[in-house]
Amino acid sequence: MFHFRKLEVMHWDFWQRFSLPLDAQIITIIGPNGSGKTTLLDGFRTLLALKCSGKRDYKRYVRNAKEPVAWLRGIVDNERSASGRYPFFPFLDQQITLACRIKKQGGDWSRQYAICEGDVSIEEIEARGQWLGVNDYRRRLESAGLTPAIAEVLALEQGDTDKLCEYSPRALLDLVFQVFGEKEVLDNYQQAKQEQKQAERELEELDGRLAKLSATLESLTGKANRYLEWQHLQTERESLQTETLPRLELHELIVAMLNARQQNLGARRNLRERHYALEDCQQKLHDIEQQLHDAGPALTKAKLAQTEANNTFMKLREEIRGFEAKLSEQTKLQEMARAQGGDLTAEIDELGQKRTEFASLHADLKRLKKERDDTQALANALRGGQQPSFAFVDRFRAALDEAGIRHEMLADIVEVADPTWQGAVEAMMAPFKHVVLLKRPEDKARAWALGEKLQYRHFVVAERQHPPRAERGSVLEVVRFNSDAPDWLMRQLNRVQRVEDAAAGARLGNDTEWITREGFHRERRGGRFIGVAAHEYHFGEAARKSRRAALEEERARLDAQIEQLEHRMEPLANRIGILQAKVAGVDAANMLAARADEFKLAHDSLQIHKEKALQASDQLIAANQAFEQAQAHRGKLEVRQSQQIDRAQQMRVEVERLRGAGVAHRREQVARYEAIRAMRTRLPAEWVARHGLKQLKATWETLGAVRRRMDEIDRRFEQEAWETDDSVIERRDKLQADFNALEFQTAARQREFDRAGQLCDDARGAYINVLRNTVRRYAKNIRALGELAGIEVHADMPHLENDDIVLAQAGLTVQFNFDRKGMMGLNDGEASGGQQVMKSLILLIGMMMDDARPGGFVFIDEPFAHLDIFNIDKVASFLKSTQAQYLITSPTTHNVNVFEPSELTLVTRKKQPGEGYAQPIMVTVRERPAGGT
Structure with a gap:
């Protein structure tokens, strides 16, 4: 530098x-x-x-x-x-x-x-x-x-x-390498890393595009499949309509014509047999009518004899009653004559007691007659198909009618299908016998307001549903609803199982609710008897019949009590008359003396009339028997006549029907023949070949099966979503080609990525070699400088491996020893x-x-x-x-x-x-x- x-x-x-x-x-x-x-x-x-x-x-x-x-x-x-x-x-x-x-x-x-x-x-x-x-x-x-x-x-x-x-050791290592490192090596390594990252990003982008394209292709493939399925169904529907249905109709017409030919032979034979049977029946009817003509005078003669004997017997009976009444007066006067004289205090007290006893018996008699009349009226109502009413129910229904709220009672729509389970049904539905069902749900607010006003203690229901499918063995299985009913009631009946007895119910387990025929009911709280007496049945025709039977028994019991009271009141009335006469001072002895001849004549005449009445009774019995025999004989003839008339009428109807059926059959055969000829002319020759029609028949069996398949296809066309654009096939094929090309490109990029990774590894290896040399040279330099300054310097070689994470964590650790006092960092x-x-x-x-x-x-x-x-x-x-x-x-x-x-x-x-x-x-x-x- x-x-x-x-x-x-x-x-x-x-x-x-x-x-x-x-x-x-x-x-x-x-x-x-x-x-x-x-x-x-x-x-x-x-x-x-x-x-x-x-x-x-x-x-x-x-x-x-x-x-x-x-x-x-x-x-x-x-x-x-x-x-x-x-x-x-x-x-x-x-x-x-x-x-x-x-x-x-x-x-x-x-x-x-x-x-x-x-x-x-x-x-x-x-x-x-x-x-x-x-x-x-x-x-x-x-x-x-x-x-x-x-x-x-x-x-x-x-x-x-x-x-x-x-x-830091890492920062120092970076600085040393930047100062000493070969720039070309570092640039190659960084470029290899960038190329690898770029390749990785491109590969991730291609993978994302490939996944997106795959999802789009899958969706479009689904649409294409739906289009192909729609096209297949359209073709199938058209084939069924234009080919299968006409061919199968032709085959069935041919089979029907052949079968009808055999049936026509049997129908002609049957017509002849019915015609012969009709002639025989008419002859028998003529014989019965002749016998009825002969039985008429005999029946009239028997009827006159019966009437004459009955009149004679009734006349003698009235005369006997008159004589008995006179003799009864004689008995009263004799008792009065014996009782006259002495103090009348005891008779007055007895008269008061007898009158009180008579008044009590008369009140009981009046009450029993009132009960008998009510029972008879209720029986007449049940016989007319009506249910017995209650006052509070009548008041509430009248209020609903006045408000214009249409309704009906729950009992009006319930029938019991199995009478043997009437008791169990009555037990389950007893709490709901006064439930009112509204015919229009929008009336519920007004109906509830009336229920609140009149304090009606039973349910007024607006929500009604069609009865669900009954569970096997449930109470609902034996109940029939004539119209929609409350859902909660039907669900309750549907979850209760019918069992023969409590032992059978116990075997069902603790989670099952059941009831016996007599009405022993088991629910989640336990078991108890909730049965209803037969005369209190309320639902269905069986309830009306049982109540009518119970009312008939009650009426017979009341009649017996009334007759018993009347027998007790008759001697009591006689005794009261005697006591009244005695207290009033009537002279019974003089009256007996004055009427002695009258009473003697009544006694003698009574014996004579009784003997005559006995003879008249025998004659009346014989006349009744003769009349009944004549009447029974005529009745039998009339029944036979009615049966023969009905049979003859049936024969004539049957003969006319068979004749009309024969005419209609001939017309049908002509129509079938013309239809077959027209279809053979209209359809291609290969469609009407016999073996092809048989194969088609074996495949579809009936025209109904073909029409059901066509209806099924039409229903699928209406209910399901279909793809009807034919361009979806081209779009799918193009997208498939794009997907294949992108998949090939992704594979190529994957290979490039793998190669870039290998280049990055090679560049990193070269980088590590240069880095090791650089660290060694730098360590040599600082040791030499330390010697010049009198300082011991030690540099630890960093841990270097061909791995980015290891290289990113590597650092240069340098220690110094001043004046030999020990190493420091x-x-x-x-x-x-x-x-x-x-x-x-x-x-x-x-x-x-x-x-x-x-x-x-x-x-x-x-x-x-x-x-x-x-x-x-x-x-x-x-x-x-x-x-x-x-x-x-x-x-x-x-x-x-x-x-x-x-x-x-x-x-x-x-x-x-x-x-x-x-x-x-x-x-x-x-x-x-x-x-x-």
């Missing part, structure tokens, strides 16, 4: 123009704070196209000069290296001029650089006008040895000389300020020790700022022992030892108030031992 020999500045900050000699190894720049030490270093940095220190930039300095143009010109050496290469090749002169012109253009400042062979003045450079851009200029300096890593070191902040020892906090400076200088200068390009220069801003006298001398001695050129700044307050290593001292001075420019930098040259100045 090159050294500086001279620097010339013009209009840089507050300096007008001056030149500084720099032909020395160690150059010290001293001056008070603010006198321009850092300004001078920033001039070097700007000349080298580096960034200035801190937040400053070159524009700040040229603005202070208040001139339109500023110059920085430096003379550097161009000595040939040990490898025979010149830093600024193709320039071969020993000196090279570096120049930077900063000019204001368009309101802003811009830099222009120039590299000239030899010592060329500013005016000559201006005259030549051969300028380089910033980037080209940096590349020329980089080829001369000013690498980006060294440029970064040269731009260290003031007082940051010891910053290198604060680098880069920034472990154990080193003093001077030791930190020595560490950084060793690390820094070690990067510039290149056998091929020795030398170089370093800007060190105040390296002695925190050092004592001993360490200053130590650092100065170290700097002398190296081959680099140092430009060191130092404030005037430091110890004079800082000047000991300096061969050239530059003294900066502050700008004086009132002056336009600062005074030029003073130069002091150390006297050389050979007598130089």
Whole structure:
């Protein structure tokens, strides 16, 4: 790397123009704070196209000069290296001029650089006008040895000389490799990595496109399949309509005509048999009518005899009742005669008791007759198909009718299909026998309002559904609903199983609800008997029949009680009459005497009439038997006549039907023949071949099967979504071709990616080899520098493998041993300020020790700022022992030892108030031992 020999500045900050000699190894720049030490270093940095220190930039300095143009010109050496290469090749002169012109253009400042062979003045450079851009200029300096890593070191902040020892092992390794590494190797490795990443990104993009295209292709393939299926169904539907259906109709017409021919022969035979049977039936009917004609006078004669015998018997019976009534009066008078006389107090008390007893019996009789009348009315209602009503139900239904709300009772729509399970159904539905069902759901609000008003305690239901399919063995299976019913009721009946007895129900398990025929019900809470008595049945015809039977039994029981009361009241009434007469003072003895002949005649006549009534009764019985026999004989003849009439009428209807069927059959056969001939003419010959029709019949069996298939196809056309655009096939094929091409391209890119990975591995291997050599060379350099400074330096070889992760984690660990006090790391906090400076200088200068390009220069801003006298001398001695050129700044307050290593001292001075420019930098040259100045 090159050294500086001279620097010339013009209009840089507050300096007008001056030149500084720099032909020395160690150059010290001293001056008070603010006198321009850092300004001078920033001039070097700007000349080298580096960034200035801190937040400053070159524009700040040229603005202070208040001139339109500023110059920085430096003379550097161009000595040939040990490898025979010149830093600024193709320039071969020993000196090279570096120049930077900063000019204001368009309101802003811009830099222009120039590299000239030899010592060329500013005016000559201006005259030549051969300028380089910033980037080209940096590349020329980089080829001369000013690498980006060294440029970064040269731009260290003031007082940051010891910053290198604060680098992490990884950062230090990166810096070393950038300084020593072969740029071509690094570029190849980075390029291989970028190409691999680019190939990976392209491969991921292709994979994404391939996946997207695959999804699109799959969707389009599905549409194409739907189109093909739709096309197939259309073809099948058309084939069924135009070919299969007509051919099968033709085959069935032929088969029907052949079958009808055989049936016609049987029908003719049957017609003859029915005709003969009709003639026989008419002859029998004529015989029965003749017998009925003969039985009429006999029946009339028997009827007259019966009427005469009945009239005679009834007349004698009425006369006997009159005689018995008179004899009853005689008995009453005799009892009264025996009872007359004495005190009547007992008779009066007895009369009161008998009247009370009679009144109680009469009240019971009246109540029983009322119950009998109600029972009879209820039985008549049930016989007419009506259900018994209740007052609260009648009131609520009347209110609904008045409001115009159409409704019906649950019992009106329920029938029990199996009467043997009537008891179980009644038990389950007993709580719902007064449920009201609305015919219009929109009436529910008004109906509920009426229910609230009348306090109707049973459900008023608006929501009704069609009965569901009954579960096998459930109660719902034996219940039939004539119309829609409440869903909750049907679900309840559907989940209850029917069992013969409780033992059978127990075997069903704990999760099943069941009920027996008699009404023992098991639910989740347990089992209990909820059966209903037969006369309380409410649902279905069986309920009406059982209730009618129960009412008939109740009526018979009431009749028996009424007859018993009447028998008890008759003697009681007689006794009351006697007591009333006795209390009233009737003379019974005189009345008996006065009517003795009357009573004697009644007694004698009663015996005579009883004997006559007995004879009349026998005659009446005989007359009744004769009449009944005649009537039964005539009834049998009438039944036989009615049967023969019905049979004859059936025969005539059957004969007429068979005759009409024969005529219709002949017409049908003619129509079939004409239809067959027309179809044979219309259809192609190969369609009407007999073997083809048989095969078609074997395939489809019936026309119904063909029509069902056509209906199924039509239903699918209506219900399913189909693709009917025929272009979907072309689009699918094109997309398939695109997919295949992209798949081939992806495979090719995959191969390229694999090859890029292999190249990256190879480049990484070369990079690792160079990195190992670089680390070894750098470790050798810092060990040599450590020996010059009397410091033991040890560098650990980093762990390097052909893997990006391992390389990214690799670092250079350096340890120092000052005064044999033990090894310490880069920034472990154990080193003093001077030791930190020595560490950084060793690390820094070690990067510039290149056998091929020795030398170089370093800007060190105040390296002695925190050092004592001993360490200053130590650092100065170290700097002398190296081959680099140092430009060191130092404030005037430091110890004079800082000047000991300096061969050239530059003294900066502050700008004086009132002056336009600062005074030029003073130069002091150390006297050389050979007598130089």
